Amino acid sequence: MTLDLTGSTKKVTDKLRSFKAKIHSFELARREDYKNLNYKPVFRSSAIFTAINNKDIKTKITFLNYWKIKNNNKLVSGLFTLRDKEGNLINRVYEKEFNYTYTYDLLNILKINKIKNNFLGTIECEFYSIKDLKFSFPALQVFYETKDGVGCVHTNQRIFNNIEDLFENKPL
Numbered sequence: 655m656t657l658d659l660t661g662s663t664k665k666v667t668d669k670l671r672s673f674k675a676k677i678h679s680f681e682l683a684r685r686e687d688y689k690n691l692n693y694k695p696v697f698r699s700s701a702i703f704t705a706i707n708n709k710d711i712k713t714k715i716t717f718l719n720y721w722k723i724k725n726n727n728k729l730v731s732g733l734f735t736l737r738d739k740e741g742n743l744i745n746r747v748y749e750k751e752f753n754y755t756y757t758y759d760l761l762n763i764l765k766i767n768k769i770k771n772n773f774l775g776t777i778e779c780e781f782y783s784i785k786d787l788k789f790s791f792p793a794l795q796v797f798y799e800t801k802d803g804v805g806c807v808h809t810n811q812r813i814f815n816n817i818e819d820l821f822e823n824k825p826l
Contacts, residue, residue: 698787700792701809703779706773708773717756721781725785734747758777
């Protein structure tokens with residue numbers, strides 16, 4: 655028997671049922687299954703990360719363009735929005751299309767904006783396509799580089815596409 659952090663087996667059972675009912679059937683659905691009214695196509699995929707640049711830590715976001723490689727979708731554009739810790743817009747980078755790999759280097763963006771060291775904020779990465787992307791989470795990695803090594807985080811947060819998306823994906 656598995657317990658969640660609250661000690662309730664009912665919550666675990668409910669989550670498993672939810673997975674089987676929603677996520678598993680979604681995973682099995684074909685991309686661009688527009689006639690299936692239970693399938694919700696995705697035309698915007700997003701991720702948001704902490705952005706840190708100081709004397710100890712540098713931030714880079716990188717990804718392999720699996721939309722182009724795996725799904726033969728060459729029609730993906732991207733918008734990278736940088737905000738400071740108060741939420742003020744600092745910079746926006748638009749990419750009309752991507753090659754096979756892409757790197758967003760925070761240090762380069764800060765230099766362009768004449769921002770020195772000790773930056774803390776967020777980077778929101780949004781991808782758009784006229785073809786179904788299927789997943790609302792893009793496969794991105796953020797790297798936090800230090801003199802002692804590199805830490806990596808795979809996409810784990812995003813901005814919801816609309817209110818329906820928010821309600822359908824709230825934790826139980």
